[in-house]
Amino acid sequence: MVRQINEYHPVIGHRYIPGIQARIPHESGGYLVKTNSSGFRCQHEFVNEKPDKTFRVLLFGDSFTAGDGVSNKYRFGDLLEQRVGGLEVLNFGLSGTGTDQQYLAYEHYGSNLTFDLLLICPLVQNIKRVASRYETVITRDNGDVGFIAKPYFELQDDELILKNTPVAKGILDRQELDEGDNFLANQGVVERALRGVINRYLYPIKNLLQRTVAYDPVTEYSDANGREWKLMKKILKDWVKSVGDVPVVICPIPLYHHVEELSSPVNYQRRFAELSDEPNVQVFDPLYKFLEESRETRRQCRFEFDQHFTQLGHSIMADALIPVILNSMKVSEK
Template sequence: MSTPSRFAKVLATGAVLALCVGGLEIATRLVIRKNPTTGLDALSRVTLLPLRPSENAIREAYARTANSTYLVRDQTMGWTIKPNGRAGEYSANAQGIRTDPTRTFAAARPTEGRRILAVGDSFTHGDGVPLDATWEAQLEAMHGDLEVLNLGGPGYGTDQAFLRWRKEGRAFEAHVVVLGIWPENIARNLNILRFLMTPDAGLEMSKPRFILDDGELVLINSPTLDEDGLVRALTLGEPTSLMRHDFWRRESEQTFRPYFHLSFLRVAASVWAAYERKQLRQQLYEGTRPEGNEITVAIARAFAREVRASGASPLVLIMPMRELLALQASPEGLPLVRALKAEAIPVVDLGPSFFDAQRTSSVGDLFQPDGHLTREGNAIVARVIAPHLFGTVSGTAESGTTTESVDKTPSVEASDSRP
């Protein structure tokens, strides 16, 4: 082949390649949209790198929550439920408890019957269902001698739930205090700024977290960051000393790369980063990355100790996670549950009951599209937890089981959730 012919072939190949790259670039740019919540480019639910929101976007997100009628900022927990708050089907009484707004609870526990106090995240709060469909309300309807206080907080980590019990729940004498833990909390307990864990939202959300120092819990980001602190934390090129403790802050996701000028390469890098995040979550659930379980167990241990000191019995309730039911129901079970039992912390894992329920009910009957529980799902929670509130479940105790009796407090023991 002559040199001119070879050169012509190279030019033709280059032209075709340029057309392909150009077409791919144009097509990619056409499908990229601006996320109105964060101000960042996104493709579907994947936020494009770098994860560096503007100061204006942060301040606008912060301002949008200032007039919330239900969830309000709180320097101790990050956010909490507004006393007498209301939003759609959610309502709170003057004490900030999700209940009938006209209902109030005395500090002393009732002289007749039993008082249960529940703290946790949205699965405890009852996201997506009306008040009477929450598992707390269904428990009260099933058992007239139970009084159940719902102090769950949407979006909470186990750290925030524990802090809410310390700040607000401890003021109410109870027979049993339930700490609801959804497996996702394992990831949240390592996080300070929600945006860094879920980049499609949460610019305005700053939460406290515990770290371990020689085995002891140390609370950081308390009080939580104010507006200016959020701006500094999310816009500075170098992480502050505080942000070095956010497990989900990844330097590789904060840095602009020259090849990001090509949108399709930027999208590819962003999709890969999202995949790595998903894999990292799975490693936390499965315990191959131990950091999440270690801090969660330490928080649960402190919770159990302080609840016992208050004269009540602690119970950790592991909520079902639709994507993890097979692991929760496996013979080995969730590593978090095994670790809690090893610490003799009373625990009930709801996963096995929901796994079994799928055989007669569809997943849609038990879980809402976003993964929260339906009315029927909450009813299962109420039925499974009830025996643990009224007395020891019959049968052989498992390894790590504890049975407690504190001043006529109903006994509580560790188990899985199969009846």
């Protein structure tokens, strides 16, 4: 038995079950998930007023931010708090979400809070989720792959139109997906199957293969006018606009392919750079910090089989962000 940690949410699609403490079996030896009463893996309750003399950061992202694979206290958001005095990080990271759902989580839970900095950390792969209407899940009763609906945006006349809310309940199999939407379902199943085959039979030469074929895990960034990027960009721009003058840091989290130089980061870096023309936005790429480390160390930033950050990965991520946070705090003081 592994404790159920997610629950249905009509706006975001899902969130963590509020107030749980669960240890999740994992190749790391297991990790502890604690959630607050709002259903997020955050050590703090989401109260409107921030504590005195505290610089409050709202942190958004997916499982890399929520910390799949590590206990709460080892995540980069928590490490930032531990390493920077006077900082409070409210972690809204939610596994299995795209930037669209993270934006909705902000609107639903974060927009009424007082804060000093909005830190958006989309895993670069989130672009695939933004373009999807369904998310793959492994069912609890028999371990089969199923699909759950998610909220999504469509771009019409340069406006975001929110679809599929309240989000439909229940688990569907592939045949039950709306006609025509099947191709929109996150291709996690195929990827997972392929990854399984490669990990099982070709693992020793997997990295070599990827480097040799110049594998790009996120081709969606190659075209500035591509449907997926236009949607992602619009979501981020609207989100930025919604916070007014509050500074925003957009920090795309690289995949291990980029960290370990198996794939080129240039495409995603170019796309995210397009967002830095907004006055209150800083696009910060933490990749450089990883690249300062040896190849061996970088490999240790993810688990053997799970590509999420290890404690070391989170630590480097936190170190990369410290100057950005300190700078924001300085600006804020002025």
